[in-house]
Amino acid sequence: MFTLAPETPADWWEVEALYDLCFAPGREALSSYRLRDDVPPVEGLSLTARDPEGILAGAIRFWPVHVGDADALLLGPVAVHPTRQGEGLGGLLIRHSLDVARDRGWARVMLVGDEPYYGRFGFRRLDGVRMPPPTNPDRVLGIALAPDAWKGVTGPVTRWTDTPVPGVAPPA
Numbered sequence: 001m002f003t004l005a006p007e008t009p010a011d012w013w014e015v016e017a018l019y020d021l022c023f024a025p026g027r028e029a030l031s032s033y034r035l036r037d038d039v040p041p042v043e044g045l046s047l048t049a050r051d052p053e054g055i056l057a058g059a060i061r062f063w064p065v066h067v068g069d070a071d072a073l074l075l076g077p078v079a080v081h082p083t084r085q086g087e088g089l090g091g092l093l094i095r096h097s098l099d100v101a102r103d104r105g106w107a108r109v110m111l112v113g114d115e116p117y118y119g120r121f122g123f124r125r126l127d128g129v130r131m132p133p134p135t136n137p138d139r140v141l142g143i144a145l146a147p148d149a150w151k152g153v154t155g156p157v158t159r160w161t162d163t164p165v166p167g168v169a170p171p172a
């Protein structure tokens with residue numbers, strides 16, 4: 001019923017509008033957004049979900065980050081239009097994008113969110129991984145896409161400074 005596709009520049013403002021609808025005003029003031037400044041969301045992992053009429057029903061984005069000396073993906077934002085929530089679309093977006101990330105060789109994914117929701121996908125609290133404050137440590141969650149990928153990975157989460165990862169940009 002929904003078609004998933006990699007986000008393109010043409011989708012950009014529609015996805016932003018969906019996030020504005022689904023999150024509290026001022027979402028970009030959150031400390032997690034400082035990890036996203038001037039770094040594009042990862043192309044191919046950032047997805048849209050459209051209904052048969054082509055209307056945007058959900059979207060997910062990922063950013064590359066560093067955790068200590070290790071590389072990781074930061075999942076989010078993920079949002080489903082209020083009229084489409086509870087139909088499994090959030091789960092579809094998360095599971096599909098994690099499969100793509102694994103296929104592309106990413107070893108670990110983290111996020112800031114509710115364990116009661118993300119636990120069903122295998123996310124668990126990450127001890128010793130520090131998001132920029134103020135972030136509740138109980139909401140810092142991770143999943144390994146390769147065996148033991150989070151073992152020994154601790155430290156601050158910082159903005160990506162490595163070789164640029166191909167990303168989605170707003171239209172010029």
Ligand SMILES: CC(C)(COP(=O)(O)OP(=O)(O)OC[C@H]1O[C@@H](n2cnc3c(N)ncnc32)[C@H](O)[C@@H]1OP(=O)(O)O)[C@@H](O)C(=O)NCCC(=O)NCCS
Nearest residue numbers: 022078079080085086087088089090091112113114116117
């Ligand atoms: C969170 C969100 C993406 C889930 O999308 P969705 O398509 O409704 O989710 P699914 O249909 O895959 O799963 C629905 C289930 O998740 C549960 N759920 C949704 N949000 C939850 C939360 N924050 N905590 C615990 N459970 C949650 C629902 O109660 C439902 O439970 P059930 O399967 O037992 O009935 C969507 O509700 C949303 O866009 N919310 C607003 C934006 C947001 O909070 N994004 C996440 C940031 S952390």
